[in-house]
Amino acid sequence: METAAKPLKVTFNAPANHWTDALPIGNGRLGAMVWGGVASETLQLNDDTLWTGTPGNYTNxxxxxxxxxxxxxxxNGKYAEATEAAIKLTGNLAEVYQLLGDIKLEFDASHLTYAEETYHRELDLDTATVxxxxxxxxxxxxxxxxxxNPDQVIxxxxSGSKPGCLSFSVSLDSKLDHHSYINDKNQVIMEGSCPGERLPPARDANGNSKGIKFSAVLDLQISDGRGVIHxxxxxKLRVEGSDWAILLLVxxxxxxxxxxxxxxxxxxxMAESIRALKRIRDLSYSDLYSHHLDDYQNLYHxxxxxxAKRSISLEKHASAATDLYLEGCKDYTVSTAERVKSFQTDEDPSLVELLFQYGRYLLISCSRPGTQVANLxxxxxxxxxxxxDGAPHLNINLEMNYWPSLPCNLSxxxxxxxxxxxxxxxxxxxxxxxxxxxSGWVVHHKSxxxxxxxxxxxxxxxxxWPMGGAWLCTHLWDHYTYTLDKDFLKVKAYPxxxxxxxxxxxxxxxxRGGYLETNPSTSPExxxxxxxxxxxxxxxxxxxxxxxxKEVFSAVVSASEVLGRKEDYLVERVHKALLRLYPTKIARDGSIMEWVCTRF
Known part of the structure; x- marks a missing residue:
């Protein structure tokens, strides 16, 4: 059944007042939160390789x-005492993810008197464009x-609707130790470094330069024959009297x-950033946009x-189904925030679709081949x-870190x-x-x-929680069962x-009772x-x-059958262990009991 496409857009009728109100863009490695200010605008930037610290010793x-x-x-049943003693098994704090900095745009004072009723800010999920x-x-x-993603640039x-109407200044800034300057090619350069060790909030990161170094280059282009750059x-770079301007950040x-x-x-x-910019600087805006769109929509589409609001037979009642489907198409001049509020009384199915596709958009934007794993x-x-969410810092949290990957379409x-x-x-x-x-390998709750x-x-x-690595391994088998990529199973997953x-x-x-148990055992948080x-x-x-x-052992058994390794000694051990794992306990009310030692 063909139905009219509904716009899948996150929309606002005002600039962001808080970071969580800004709109995210990303290419897997490089991301920005767009605030949408009028007189002044901020694009808050992230590079997924900017973290505190250096490689550590993870043994005790x-x-x-x-x-x-x-x-x-x-x-001995002394569980409270065991909990207290288990502190000796914990280690050092994980390092923390850093921000890159900000692109700062400052417009003429006349923008302070903009017509509020004309303001519109949106993230179009179909084009990954704000x-x-x-x-x-x-x-x-x-x-x-x-x-x-293909051109690795933000x-x-x-632009303005009248010739020569565009005037603004642009600069780069960062909370990290850095310095910035202008070169002779209309480019803002920023170089800096992350702290070489994780610092408490009261301490200053400046001077702690043993960490990861970074560079950013912001290239400015304006309309031919109209406008000047100072x-x-x-x-800072100041644009006056231009028709349009294009900023490229690498x-x-x-x-x-x-x-x-x-x-x-x-x-x-610095050399890598200059080379990256050189590869794309002669591309037109339409070329850059076309490359971006083709790459993104290959995944998103x-x-x-x-x-629909209620279930009907789509085959027998196609016309009615279309009407019900379009019933969820709201007036998209209403902001997404208002749609969320009204959902309590009017369960708009198109908002559910938007939320579902927004999750897919976010994963595409923060996790691509060759980038770092998505953090929390x-x-x-x-x-x-x-x-x-109240945790001591942003980290790669192995209990629940990996965003729902929808392997059926975003493998x-x-x-x-x-x-x-x-x-x-x-x-x-x-x-x-x-x-x-x-033997083998283990990972805990955070990395x-x-x-x-x-x-x-x-x-x-x-x-x-020494189950972190095991939990992650379940993703390996899930990936194989969807892709049926035997090379992936043999070379990557099975080892x-x-x-x-x-x-x-x-x-x-x-x-107890001859079962195989884990001790100590926790259920995180x-x-x-x-x-x-x-x-x-x-x-x-x-x-x-x-x-x-049980899930990991079952995956090992199933993978060994695919790879013709059923007779391996490890597989035999896994088979035997599977039969002896401590069983799931059921409470009197029929619920699963998480703890085997508690009173019910």
Whole structure:
């Protein structure tokens, strides 16, 4: 059935007042939050390789002794005491993701008196483009922003409806240690570095220059034959009397993988940025936009969703179905914020479609082949000491970090996750051997760009969770079952699954009734009331542990059948262990019990 396409746009009728109101764009590596200010505009920038710190040591030689202590307390039913003792198994804080800086645009004072009723700000999910429109007098001003993956650039076009009406200044700034200047090619240059160690909020990052270095180049082009460009204070460019202007932003950093110290990196961020800009500077705006659109829509257009307010037979009642479908098409002059508010009383199905496709847009924008894995905010961050949902900092959170990948249509967007798992397995082997005297590899609840694998510093209820690597491995098998890519299974997935299974086999211990158990065991960010009435978070064989282990073991068995490795000794061990895993417990009300040691 053919139906009219509904516009899938996130819209606002005013500039953003808060960072969370700004509109995100990204090409996987480079991102921006567009605020849409009128007299002054900010594009807050991120490069996914800008983090604090350097490669670390993720082992604790005192952990085996502490592990025996915790296990003994759990065996004796002293769960609160075990929780307290388990602090000895936690480690150092993960490093934190940084912001790159800001593009600052300052327009004429006349823009302060813009006609508010003409203001419109939108993110078009179909084109991955942010557009801002407003009028000052009889002149309509338009800004368009997009982040191109094929050309690795953030592009901004600013124009007015009358010749010579465009005047503004532009600069780059950053909260990181940096310096900026203007070269002789109408370009703003910014160079800086991230802190070489994670700093508490009260300390200044300036001077702590052992971390990742970065550069950004902002190229300015204006209409031919109309308008002039001036240099202000060697830090700003001033445009006067132009028809239009195009800004091209490229960035680079010295990050050269999770195992290379920034000081040892041979990469030259400034030279790389200049080369990147040189490759694209002669391309027209339409060429850049066309490259961006073809690349983005190749992913985005793989799936569509149409919802109606009630179910009817689409085959027998096509006309009625179309009417019901279009019933969800609201007046799109109404902002998305107002649509969210009205959803409580009018369940608009087109808003559900918008939310669904917005999630796909965000994943495409923050996770592409060759980029870093998406963190808890995807790609976007505006703080030196960022937070996420009350957590101590923004991080790669392995309990729930990877954004829903919709492998049925965005399988390429999973590649950064698989690359990251490979890095984790290298550090994780050392952590497994030293901390737990186990083979294979292990990862805990949090990580960072340096592939941290040890338990983080913090409350035991979330920091002590050696199931992080196993949980990530479930994505490997999911990817294969959709793509049926046997080379991926053989070369990438199965070796990682093997290493993970080796650790799990060693981590499991003989327990009650002959079952194989995990001890210590947690269910991240949860605690329970123990039989003695005390609050605790450490026990044995949480349902979450056992479910993840069962899923990984089942994937190993299934993968071995595909690869003709059913007779491998490891597979035999996994088969036997599967039959002895601690079973899921069901409460009297029929619910699944997460904790095996609690009163009901």
């Amino acid at each position: 030689p005192n952990a085996p002794e502490a592990l025996l202590e915790v296990r003994k307390l759990v065996d 557009q801002i429109k407003y009028s000052v007098g009889d002149v309509e001003f338009t800004r368009e922003h997009f982040a191109s 592009v901004t076009k600013i 240099v202000l204070d060697d830090k 960035t680079s950093s010295s990050f050269d993988g999770p195992f290379m110290k920034p000081l040892d990196s041979k990469r030259n961020p 793989r799936l569509s969703l149409q919802l 905010q995807g790609l976007w961050n505006n703080e030196l000491h960022p937070k996420w 390429e967007c999973q590649e950064p996750l698989f690359d990251f798992i490979s890095s984790l397995s290298i550090n994780g082997r050392k952590t497994a051997e030293v901390n737990y005297e186990a 960072d760009i340096w592939a941290k694998t040890s338990a983080d510093q913090g409350n035991v209820d979330w920091a002590l 990682l699954l093997e290493g993970c299974a080796c650790f799990l086999l060693d981590w499991l211990i003989e327990g 949860h605690d329970f009331v123990a039989p003695d009435g005390k609050s605790a978070s450490v026990s044995y064989s949480s349902t979450m542990d056992m479910a993840i282990i």
